[in-house]
Amino acid sequence: MMAVDTMNKDAIFTSAGQAVHVAYMITGQEAPQDAPLRKMLIRMLESAANPGTEQRAWLEQLRGQSSRRVNFAGLSPLEVRAQCALIVHAVKSKLPRMETWALQARYGHTEVEDGEGSRRFAFSAERIEAIKGLSDWLAPSFPAVKPFAVDCMIGKLYANHQKMEISFRELAGNFGGNHMTYARAFDKIRTRLRELEQVALDRLEPYLREQGVVGDFFE
Structure with missing residues (x-):
């Protein structure tokens, strides 16, 4: 059997988490055909809704020195997108369904609509499907919480913009009960889903x- 070089100094990413995160970000946006790769990535990161700590750190690296997180050397924008499409396909085809849902819910696309001076943020159809699948899986573990409320709490967990979030008091107002019931359930749901993502x-x-x-391309 042929050995696989897992060091792979020509690799693009240093971990699966980083690869999936960037792959969904890049495939979720249209790339300017005439933009240099670094400029294209900066635009994507700058336009991301509510970027996380890792995204902000990478953006600063792209604005300054070359990134030690991602190795796009020698690749055109189209080649980068092709590699990212391979990663997204692997999420959909190489994992059990619940694990696929977990990564799609975490990293999937957020749709943005501009109109009448405001921006509207919404989960993509793929993320909605993933959240619903995770909710159906988790709901039996939370008999005191209505199934649709579990949907909402998972949506709250994966909301990547404050306008998409719902408070525990709003959940209590909509579904009954005490807001602390939802807060405690949310903590347990978050732990379960973080474990599933990993x-x-x-x-x-x-x-x-x-x-x-x-691969491990930096010494």
Whole structure:
């Protein structure tokens, strides 16, 4: 059996989590055809709704020195998008359904609509499907919470813009009960889903290393 070089110094990403995060971000936006790769990535990060700590750190690196998180050397924007499409396909085809849902809910696309001087943020159809699947899986563990409220709490967990969030008091007002019931359930749901996400990434990483998109390219 041929050994696989998991070091892979020509890889693009250093971990499955980073690969999936960036892949969904890039495939979720249209790339300017005439933009240099660095400029294209900066535009994408700048336009991201409510960017996380890792995204902000990477943006600062892209604005300054070359990133030690991502290795796009020698790749055109179209080649980068092709590699990102491979990663997204792996999420959909190489994992058990619940693990796929967890990563789609975490990293999937947020749709933005501009109109009448305001912006409207909404989960994509794919993320909605993933959230619903996770809710159906988790709901039996929370018999005191109505199933649709579980949907809402998972949506709250994965909301990447404050305008998409719902408060525990709003949940109590809509579904009854005390807001602390929802707060406690939310903490348990968050723990379960974070664990599921990590299981999914751990399962995915060997495949992405075999494909050459994840490796240890910095000493």
